[in-house]
Amino acid sequence: MSHRDDSSPFPGRARARALANVALVKYFGKRDAALNLPAAGSLSIALEPLETVTAVEFSEDLEADVVVLGGASAPEAFAARVRRFLDLVGELAGRRRYARVETINSFPTGAGLASSSSGFAALALAATSALGIDLDGLALSALARRGSGSAARSVPGGLALWQAGTAADGSDSFARRLVEPGDWDLRLVVGVADPGPKEVGSTEGMEHVRRTSPYYDGWVRTASADLEAAVRAVAARDLERLGEITEDNALAMHAAALAARPAVAYLSGPTIEGLRVARRLRAAGIGAWFTCDAGPQPKLLCSSADEPAVARSLGDVSGVQEVLRCRLGGGAGLVSVSGKPS
């Protein structure tokens, strides 16, 4: 890592993009909440074209951070997370400067799709680049993890493995890419279901499940075993095996969440119907495997050949308002940098 000379001119500006990702083996439970260190590793697919583009401009003229989301002043909860993240970047730089942060998601906002994975990956890359802090991919992934755990996986993109790590400071808890976008023609079809009443946030949900679910320890053991099996399936490019693990793992996570007291219930009618669609499709010889995160959207993993049939069936589910057809995408990248010293 190289640090920018404190006497160098400002402002520094950078714009970065990153894709959202969905876990095939889920992260759900922290061994260290402050550092976002997971109880087990996870595996994800980066979703092209679900993208966040974030511009960061540090300026000596600002007296506070300004956070803009989708063209409007960001809600306070989101702005506070961004400010906390900029504090971390300030620690790396050796000095905290204020910034204007403008972030835009290409996918429907308010649809209950997790944008924190792409959002914090893009922010980590834009903010460090604007300050001339040169991190390698693994260190950048570990930094993005501090904003949102799943963001660690949007830094490398592709099929990404986030290793839990063992270091107390989290320095070995980062993600790396196992499969490049062009190397496996995987698809993930998202059914955008009515988000309904506000869901329990993932951090809050994880902590509650860890404290109160009688199945939490079993879930963590299951996730670790699933990850090993999934990595073998990925190495063999065995979609059927990876799909089975994906579906089983998601249902195990939700089982642990439903067993919490009181229950954390992310699943709704259309979610369960999405699971049934996957099973019906498989019975008819079409490979489709269900997953779902901290919201009601059913998501089906499939091959490119089966994607049209999968998208049609998911679109027919009552309560699914829109279908997003995603393919395996790449990692976070810079769009532009300026204001850097020559």
Ligand code: PMV
């Ligand atoms: O990155 P977070 O803190 O929003 O957690 C993501 C949690 C899940 O989406 C439920 C699972 C995962 O691994 O992405």
